[in-house]
Amino acid sequence: MLSSEIRYFLAVVESGSLSAASEKLFVAVSAISRQIQRLEAQVGVPLFERHARGMVLNEAGEIFAHHVRKSQLDMEYALAEIKGLKAVRRSLIRIACTDGMAFSLLPGLLAEFRLANPGALFAIIVTHSQGVAACVRAGECDVALQFSLQPERSVEVLGSWPAPVLLAMHESHPLASREVTLGDLHRWPLALPGHHTTVRQLFDLSCQMNDCVVEPVLTCDYFATLYHFLLHTPQAVTICSAFTLLFERESRNLVLRSMGVDQLSQRTLQLQTVSGRQRNAALTLFLQFLQHRLTKMDQQVRMG
Numbered sequence: 001m002l003s004s005e006i007r008y009f010l011a012v013v014e015s016g017s018l019s020a021a022s023e024k025l026f027v028a029v030s031a032i033s034r035q036i037q038r039l040e041a042q043v044g045v046p047l048f049e050r051h052a053r054g055m056v057l058n059e060a061g062e063i064f065a066h067h068v069r070k071s072q073l074d075m076e077y078a079l080a081e082i083k084g085l086k087a088v089r090r091s092l093i094r095i096a097c098t099d100g101m102a103f104s105l106l107p108g109l110l111a112e113f114r115l116a117n118p119g120a121l122f123a124i125i126v127t128h129s130q131g132v133a134a135c136v137r138a139g140e141c142d143v144a145l146q147f148s149l150q151p152e153r154s155v156e157v158l159g160s161w162p163a164p165v166l167l168a169m170h171e172s173h174p175l176a177s178r179e180v181t182l183g184d185l186h187r188w189p190l191a192l193p194g195h196h197t198t199v200r201q202l203f204d205l206s207c208q209m210n211d212c213v214v215e216p217v218l219t220c221d222y223f224a225t226l227y228h229f230l231l232h233t234p235q236a237v238t239i240c241s242a243f244t245l246l247f248e249r250e251s252r253n254l255v256l257r258s259m260g261v262d263q264l265s266q267r268t269l270q271l272q273t274v275s276g277r278q279r280n281a282a283l284t285l286f287l288q289f290l291q292h293r294l295t296k297m298d299q300q301v302r303m304g
Contacts, residue, residue, distance in 0.1 A: 004035050005035045005036070005039040006039070007025070008021065008031075008035040008039075009035075009036060009039055009047070011025050012048070012055055013057060013061075013065055016055065016056070017053070017054035018036075036048070043060070045060045046060070046061075047060055047061035048061055069138065069139060073139055091120055091280060091281070091282030092122070092123060093121065093143065093282060093286055094122075094142045095125070095141060095145065096125045096127065096131070096135035096141040096143075096144040096145075096146075097124065097125070097126060097132060097144060097146060098126070098128065098129055098132055098145075098146045098147060099126055099193075099197075099223050100147060100223050100240060100243075101146065101147075101244075101269075103223045103224055104244065104245065104247045104248050105246055106145060108246075108247045109289075109290065110122055112293070117286075119282075125141060129147065129196075129197070129198055132144050132146040133146070133155065133272075136272050136273070137153075137155060139274050142273065142274070142279075143271070143272070143273050143283070143290070144270075145271060145272075145290075146270055147163050147198045147241065147268070147269055148160075148268055149266060149267055155272045155273070155275055156274070156275040156276075157270050157271070157272055158273060159291050159294060160269070161294055161295070161298040162267075162268055162269075162298070163241040163243055163268055164241065164242075164258065164264055164266075164267065165199050165203055165206075165240075165241065166240065166242060166258060166264075167180055167185075167238075167239055167256065167258075167259055168237065168240050168256055169237045169254065169255060169257070170230070170231075170253060171253045171255045172234065172253075173234070173237065175188070175257060176255045180257045180258070181260060182259055182261065183212055185212075185237065186213075186215075188235055188236065188237050189233055189236040190214060190215075190217060190218075191217065191219075191226040191229050191238040192219050192226070192238065192239065193221065193223065194221040196221075197221075198267055199240060202263055202266060202267060203264070205263050206263040209263060210261065217236075223240065223244065226240075227248070241267070241269065242301040243269055243294075243297065246297060246300075246301070269294070271287070271290055271291065271294065
């Protein structure tokens, strides 16, 4: 139901050039170029910065693309309502989350939800915290799960649960049976996430404030890599939240330990959605499910 100008505009945005959009759409480059020029004439300003290697949205283009994508999602909801698809069937839910959520917790929750709602479909975008917030504000997802250090602007927070940074290790590790401090860590192989993650930012801040220098033997943006390094290196330790390993601890004989530092308790796990957007039946049911399950899990975590 999109006009040719909008379809070609989005193709160029996604492909990055007229030639790539031409191959994707099976339309001549000249035809796409004319439609883009016509669209820019209607808007009244250029939407792209044109370079030898392609086309990149300028500030006006970013604004226009945001509203086009939002209109697409709103149209999908409207069509679903018109077709009578209020029941939870053939309903796509878009989720944005950080890597820690995508590792184990979110896949487990989705599997559990689909047992009662097998028609639910999911698409997951995994990115950093700033990327998750940007997805929500741009209306590019229906729901977001992320660890946050502060309230997010222009989003609706449906739930917030404490998610302190903890030390993860095998239950046979010498640190597993006693209180742990940051100063204890230099003796053991330490695997840490990248500096852009909230868990690493709090850990580095805590080390600075406690005059503690710890050098990791492994740094990686993917928690799955840290996790498997931990499994294959019995003396290793890593950092995460209790939510991250909630479905893995017992089966893998892992334990979590606090390091007794106040700064490491400043994170929360937030359930977010787009502010002011109408929700279809599937999304409403899924959000209620997440609120209930995460509250139960928070109680489980607090009880140890």
